[in-house]
Amino acid sequence: MAYSGQYAVNPLGEVSFRALCTQLPAVLRRIAGMAWRTDRRAVLLLLACQLATGLSAAVLLAATARAMHPLLGDAPVGQRLREALPALVVVAAAGGVTRLSAALAEYAERRITPRLTTATDTALVEAVCRVEAAAYAVDGFSDRQEAAEMGVTRTHFMVMDSQRFLSALIRMVTAGGVLSVLNPVMLPLLLLAVAPAGIGAVLAARVDYEIHYANVADRNVRGMTRWWATTPKYGDEVRANGMTDYLLYWYRALSDREDRRTLAAAPRTLRIALLSSLAGGAFLTLTWGVLAWLAVTGRIAPALAATAVVAVQTTLAALSQVVVNGAAVFHTSLYLGDMQAFFDDAAARAPKRGAREVRTPVEEIRLEEVAYRYPGKDRDAVAGVSLTLRRGEILAVVGVNGSGKSTLTRLITGVYLAGKGRVTWNGTDLAEADPASVWSNTGLVPQIFAQWPLRARENVTLGQPRGHDDGEVWEAVDAVGMREAVEELPAGLDTLLAREIFGGAELSGGQWQRLACSRALYRRPALLILDEPTSQMDPRGEHGIFERIKAISADRITIVVTHRLENTRIADHIVLMEHGRITESGTYDTLVHAGGTFADLLRLSQER
Numbered sequence: 240m241a242y243s244g245q246y247a248v249n250p251l252g253e254v255s256f257r258a259l260c261t262q263l264p265a266v267l268r269r270i271a272g273m274a275w276r277t278d279r280r281a282v283l284l285l286l287a288c289q290l291a292t293g294l295s296a297a298v299l300l301a302a303t304a305r306a307m308h309p310l311l312g313d314a315p316v317g318q319r320l321r322e323a324l325p326a327l328v329v330v331a332a333a334g335g336v337t338r339l340s341a342a343l344a345e346y347a348e349r350r351i352t353p354r355l356t357t358a359t360d361t362a363l364v365e366a367v368c369r370v371e372a373a374a375y376a377v378d379g380f381s382d383r384q385e386a387a388e389m390g391v392t393r394t395h396f397m398v399m400d401s402q403r404f405l406s407a408l409i410r411m412v413t414a415g416g417v418l419s420v421l422n423p424v425m426l427p428l429l430l431l432a433v434a435p436a437g438i439g440a441v442l443a444a445r446v447d448y449e450i451h452y453a454n455v456a457d458r459n460v461r462g463m464t465r466w467w468a469t470t471p472k473y474g475d476e477v478r479a480n481g482m483t484d485y486l487l488y489w490y491r492a493l494s495d496r497e498d499r500r501t502l503a504a505a506p507r508t509l510r511i512a513l514l515s516s517l518a519g520g521a522f523l524t525l526t527w528g529v530l531a532w533l534a535v536t537g538r539i540a541p542a543l544a545a546t547a548v549v550a551v552q553t554t555l556a557a558l559s560q561v562v563v564n565g566a567a568v569f570h571t572s573l574y575l576g577d578m579q580a581f582f583d584d585a586a587a588r589a590p591k592r593g594a595r596e597v598r599t600p601v602e603e604i605r606l607e608e609v610a611y612r613y614p615g616k617d618r619d620a621v622a623g624v625s626l627t628l629r630r631g632e633i634l635a636v637v638g639v640n641g642s643g644k645s646t647l648t649r650l651i652t653g654v655y656l657a658g659k660g661r662v663t664w665n666g667t668d669l670a671e672a673d674p675a676s677v678w679s680n681t682g683l684v685p686q687i688f689a690q691w692p693l694r695a696r697e698n699v700t701l702g703q704p705r706g707h708d709d710g711e712v713w714e715a716v717d718a719v720g721m722r723e724a725v726e727e728l729p730a731g732l733d734t735l736l737a738r739e740i741f742g743g744a745e746l747s748g749g750q751w752q753r754l755a756c757s758r759a760l761y762r763r764p765a766l767l768i769l770d771e772p773t774s775q776m777d778p779r780g781e782h783g784i785f786e787r788i789k790a791i792s793a794d795r796i797t798i799v800v801t802h803r804l805e806n807t808r809i810a811d812h813i814v815l816m817e818h819g820r821i822t823e824s825g826t827y828d829t830l831v832h833a834g835g836t837f838a839d840l841l842r843l844s845q846e847r
């Protein structure tokens with residue numbers, strides 16, 4: 240396996256870092272908008288708290304300055320304290336307001352964040368569910384989704400980071416304002432002291448983001464490897480085929496590759512941290528030096544110097560917070576930008592088919608010179624197929640592996656839209672029809688079907704029960720010969736079919752397949768498609784299913800894809816596919832006597 244992750248798209252490779260930064264305000268606006276929609280009152284409370292924090296910081300400093308005069312004066316101690324008392328009370332009150340608003344701000348943030356994260360997470364899941372199925376085959380789609388997942392994770396920190404950033408900014412402005420009043424040189428000096436830290440933090444965020452991107456594809460494959468290696472579903476295959484070491488080797492190899500990239504960047508981040516600390520330290524020493532010089536030379540009074548010390552400390556702390564949280568917001572915005580890009584991409588790939596309703600009952604489905612090519616492939620999987628299906632008919636589709644049978648079923652159901660030609664249902668082109676109106680009339684048993692970790696009942700009804708009792712569920716269960724097996728389950732239809740979960744039961748492969756068939760039958764669809772429906776069933780089960788399909792075929796169009804050519808006897812019409820084209824078609828008897836590929840394949844299967 241030489242997985243290279245070549246399809247991971249690094250936006251830093253495509254656009255400049257500066258261009259990326261220019262998108263940040265839009266990303267921040269979007270988050271603010273989402274927070275606002277999530278909980279307006281909490282957002283307002285958050286803003287009010289920031290304002291209160293800022294004001295109390297200013298009041299605190301001003302009152303400190305007022306208290307310093309009497310405290311550092313020449314009067315007796317008692318008188319000094321009495322004179323300073325009102326200002327000290329204000330200092331204490333302002334301190335109290337700061338603490339209170341910090342606590343309330345945290346409360347507001349906690350009200351917003353979980354719901355905001357859930358909203359973005361749900362939006363991501365919905366975006367993936369809603370794209371045209373064809374998007375899944377586009378190279379890099381899954382990697383971009385992985386990158387967007389990081390955005391969802393980061394949303395969690397976004398409100399906290401921006402709240403802290405805003406509050407530090409307000410504190411910095413107010414404390415800085417007071418400091419500038421005390422002495423105009425102090426503020427620029429302080430700004431110089433923290434600027435290197437700010438630049439360093441942004442540079443470090445950039446390095447982190449680059450590594451994150453370099454690792455996206457590997458992380459995606461690592462996640463899949465983890466699932467394949469650990470899911471009980473494939474436990475037998477993994478163990479009995481001695482694949483554990485292989486999987487663990489690749490899991491470690493992918494993890495090591497990620498670690499190597501991360502470690503390789505460590506010297507860069509160390510350099511950034513050292514240089515920014517050095518520059519910051521130098522400027523800070525200069526700031527304190529200037530303050531000491533101003534006090535010693537009598538250019539500012541001792542009381543003012545004492546206030547300046549407090550103001551410098553406050554401004555410095557606020558400035559550092561501005562820098563740290565600003566960089567965090569910036570860092571997070573980069574990931575949110577990816578999330579936004581994925582949402583935009585997914586929206587562009589959402590179905591744009593038109594809103595026409597398919598007329599029911601579905602009397603006729605027609606394919607006119609239909610062709611489909613998967614993205615990145617150099618050959619059509621279905622290459623110019625014309626076919627007419629009528630209600631009451633059973634069509635069997637046969638052909639060697641890879642000849643395009645499953646792709647054809649996807650085109651007939653409209654899961655994929657034809658690249659060329661058209662598929663019409665009762666004259667309505669699927670490209671113009673509302674997919675929901677089409678899919679409410681289809682029942683599909685795909686080759687690889689889901690074994691839903693739900694109760695037996697929901698595995699039949701798919702969570703869309705029709706009647707008030709289980710009558711119709713049992714009817715569908717009977718139709719596939721599963722009554723006995725379901726009755727033997729610990730809780731009958733209520734049994735959870737998930738071995739991994741406490742109280743869950745497990746079915747055999749053939750039983751699962753029967754249940755998948757009963758699921759399609761329960762829907763009583765106008766178009767029933769069964770793609771290799773009986774590959775895991777015993778002969779009695781297989782016979783029963785085909786009998787049933789025949790018995791209910793009058794009301795619908797039925798398509799059966801199968802490699803067991805004997806089963807095509809029930810079909811009114813058989814088509815044989817080769818390289819995406821229909822090369823033979825007719826009834827069972829005509830094809831058997833035509834001496835073509837169908838007759839050949841049938842002979843081979845009988846000779847075995």
Ligand SMILES: Nc1ncnc2c1ncn2[C@@H]1O[C@H](COP(=O)(O)OP(=O)(O)OP(=O)(O)O)[C@@H](O)[C@H]1O
Nearest residue numbers: 376613620638639640641642643644645646647686
């Ligand atoms: N999701 C996909 N992305 C890209 N190529 C695909 C995809 N699914 C199928 N193909 C390609 O399209 C061609 C037809 O595949 P299809 O699954 O329709 O064949 P099939 O006749 O159903 O085969 P089988 O008998 O093995 O089920 C094959 O060459 C296959 O590689």
